[in-house]
Amino acid sequence: xxxxxxxxxxxxxxxxxxxxxxxxxxxxxxxxxxxxxxxxxxxxxxxxxxxxxxxxxxxxxxxxxxxxxxxxxxxxxxxxxxxxxxxxxxxxxxxxxxxxxxxxxxxxxxxxxxxxxxxxxxxxxxxxxxxxxxxxxxxxxxxxxxxxxxxxxxxxxxxxxxxxxxxxxxxxxxxxxxxxxxxxxxxxxxxxxxxxxxxxxxxxxxxxxxxxxxxxxxxxxxxxxxxxxxxxxxxxxxxxxxxxxxxxxxxxxxxxxxxxxxxxxxxxxxxxxxxxxxxxxxxxxxxxxxxxxxxxxxxxxxxxxxxxxxxxxxxxxxxxxxxxxxxxxxxxxxxxxxxxxxxxxxxxxxxxxxxxxxxxxxxxxxxxxxxxxxxxxxxxxxxxxxxxxxxxxxxxxxxxxxxxxxxxxxxxxxxxxxxxxxxxxxxxxxxxxxxxxxxxxxx
Numbered sequence: 001x002x003x004x005x006x007x008x009x010x011x012x013x014x015x016x017x018x019x020x021x022x023x024x025x026x027x028x029x030x031x032x033x034x035x036x037x038x039x040x041x042x043x044x045x046x047x048x049x050x051x052x053x054x055x056x057x058x059x060x061x062x063x064x065x066x067x068x069x070x071x072x073x074x075x076x077x078x079x080x081x082x083x084x085x086x087x088x089x090x091x092x093x094x095x096x097x098x099x100x101x102x103x104x105x106x107x108x109x110x111x112x113x114x115x116x117x118x119x120x121x122x123x124x125x126x127x128x129x130x131x132x133x134x135x136x137x138x139x140x141x142x143x144x145x146x147x148x149x150x151x152x153x154x155x156x157x158x159x160x161x162x163x164x165x166x167x168x169x170x171x172x173x174x175x176x177x178x179x180x181x182x183x184x185x186x187x188x189x190x191x192x193x194x195x196x197x198x199x200x201x202x203x204x205x206x207x208x209x210x211x212x213x214x215x216x217x218x219x220x221x222x223x224x225x226x227x228x229x230x231x232x233x234x235x236x237x238x239x240x241x242x243x244x245x246x247x248x249x250x251x252x253x254x255x256x257x258x259x260x261x262x263x264x265x266x267x268x269x270x271x272x273x274x275x276x277x278x279x280x281x282x283x284x285x286x287x288x289x290x291x292x293x294x295x296x297x298x299x300x301x302x303x304x305x306x307x308x309x310x311x312x313x314x315x316x317x318x319x320x321x322x323x324x325x326x327x328x329x330x331x332x333x334x335x336x337x338x339x340x341x342x343x344x345x346x347x348x349x350x351x352x353x354x355x356x357x358x359x360x361x362x363x364x365x366x367x368x369x370x371x372x373x374x375x376x377x378x379x380x381x382x383x384x385x386x387x388x389x390x391x392x393x394x395x396x397x398x399x400x401x402x403x404x405x406x407x408x409x410x411x412x413x414x415x416x417x418x419x420x421x422x423x424x425x426x427x428x429x430x431x432x433x434x435x436x437x438x439x440x441x442x443x
Contacts, residue, residue: 016052026430112398182200222238264337297364309331311368352378375403415436
């Protein structure tokens with residue numbers, strides 16, 4: 001009989017141990033050390049001593065739960081949200097904002113240094129309001145048969161259960177005040193057992209509610225939703241599937257402003273969640289690019305033109321490339337709306353062979369890219385081939401930013417500046433932007 005090697009299962013030491021955290025990771029977990037091993041402890045801050053119990057043990061590190069905190073850090077603050085600690089939406093409301101930003105900045109600097117060998121400072125941080133910053137949120141809906149009620153809220157940490165949310169102070173106030181009346185309205189629908197989720201979006205011209213329903217709604221349910229819309233001055237959209245949107249009341253086109261331009265969007269389109277940071281981010285990108293009237297700019301992963309349109313007002317021409325057709329159509333619409341005739345949008349898959357795509361044959365002297373979490377590995381070599389004077393990379397994942405930076409550095413570019421974007425306070429999300437310049441072009 002053939003015998004296969006089976007490694008011994010590592011036995012976790014369940015004894016209570018006492019540690020002192022000396023750091024905070026980007027997710028807001030305390031970092032402690034015990035007998036040479038790094039231990040991550042949720043809820044523990046640097047300088048705090050605590051009794052902990054291991055929950056997971058690997059060769060290089062372990063995870064533990066907090067049993068009893070023995071001392072308090074001066075950076076510990078009272079969470080504003082009554083659901084903090086149960087709801088999985090925020091992880092760091094117990095951490096003073098300065099320490100949140102400091103720990104994330106350290107992680108970003110460390111990643112760039114480790115991957116590229118370049119030491120950078122990511123300050124000053126582009127700041128957000130501490131609370132009331134989110135203009136978009138998606139809430140889960142879960143019908144509880146025993147209680148005969150529909151629960152509306154966010155998922156529990158490490159669970160599929162929904163936490164009923166009555167308040168959410170990271171939402172903009174116009175959205176937060178809708179939570180309780182909306183939950184009450186949805187509970188009164190005949191279709192309460194057959195609802196998927198609900199999205200809240202705050203456009204500059206008012207709030208939107210997008211309701212995903214799994215079966216066609218009865219007329220009486222539609223009437224209740226219409227009444228809610230009128231009472232709370234919102235536009236309600238019904239979403240029977242992932243592609244269909246039916247406005248219940250007469251909507252005006254939702255829009256937001258950036259750099260003085262009006263951008264119309266569909267309720268399901270991606271827009272930056274944090275408007276305050278978005279305005280600063282766009283301004284910083286344009287300042288870094290040092291836009292001139294003769295510039296030809298390429299905007300990759302351009303969405304519906306959040307950067308493209310503001311750039312167009314200052315340059316000879318700008319090309320936006322985006323993989324989502326509806327965003328490209330909205331970009332084209334917004335260019336016409338704002339009387340910008342020097343923009344060309346292309347609907348192309350930037351993860352495919354880009355060298356055969358029509359935009360790739362054009363010449364550009366400056367490039368901006370804003371990829372998703374996977375980064376931009378597929379286009380970095382083509383950016384190098386274009387040999388732009390300046391490249392601005394906007395990132396929602398520091399790991400892929402560091403990885404992609406290496407390609408530019410190896411091609412003779414310098415990292416001129418990096419800034420952290422405090423896009424999502426109280427969470428582990430780490431956003432940033434970096435400026436690269438060719439050695440022969442100066443800073």
